Amino acid sequence: MSSELKIVSYNLLGNARKILRWARQLTPEQLDLTYSPSAPTARNLVIHTWQWLACDRQHIEQPDASQHALILEAPADPEALFAAFEAELDRWQALLAGLTDDKLDEVRHQFNEADSDWSVRAVLYHMLQNVLYKLGQFSYLYYAFGLDGTAPYEAPFPNPIYKEVFGEEYYPAQ
Numbered sequence: 001m002s003s004e005l006k007i008v009s010y011n012l013l014g015n016a017r018k019i020l021r022w023a024r025q026l027t028p029e030q031l032d033l034t035y036s037p038s039a040p041t042a043r044n045l046v047i048h049t050w051q052w053l054a055c056d057r058q059h060i061e062q063p064d065a066s067q068h069a070l071i072l073e074a075p076a077d078p079e080a081l082f083a084a085f086e087a088e089l090d091r092w093q094a095l096l097a098g099l100t101d102d103k104l105d106e107v108r109h110q111f112n113e114a115d116s117d118w119s120v121r122a123v124l125y126h127m128l129q130n131v132l133y134k135l136g137q138f139s140y141l142y143y144a145f146g147l148d149g150t151a152p153y154e155a156p157f158p159n160p161i162y163k164e165v166f167g168e169e170y171y172p173a174q
Helices: 003-025 044-060 078-098 122-145 159-168
Strands: 107-109 118-119
Touching: 003 044, 003 078, 003 122, 044 078, 044 122, 107 122, 118 122
Parallel strands: none
Antiparallel strands: 107 118
């Protein structure tokens, strides 16, 4: 596996599994809670990520989108949803392990649209971007539900770390 594929695989699968791990920590009420009608629920974020994983995998495996199966509807039961998401991640892990650099350059047309030339590489990066975006949305909910502590949030800015490691005298006041 090339360095590029290792990086994409590590990031895509690692961050998607983090979404799944966090989702499993939520109560059913938290899974369906929204702070605003325009904001997604955690369930919606899980479903969106899972269904696009399945869709983009089909685009990689089968260039002709007319041969793709419809994406499964999400199970209502959270554990069944999480199991389906995990099974899709396992399919992605096998897919990524079998990709070659030559395969990355193959052309695809999203949903067979002639003006949507993109490579398998672009499909991978589309999915990686999607997972990272959903993880960002999910992390807001994860913190809001108090699952990463309940103290007021304090961002770990770099300058205090520099000063702690190297001392105040190393970094005089500016």
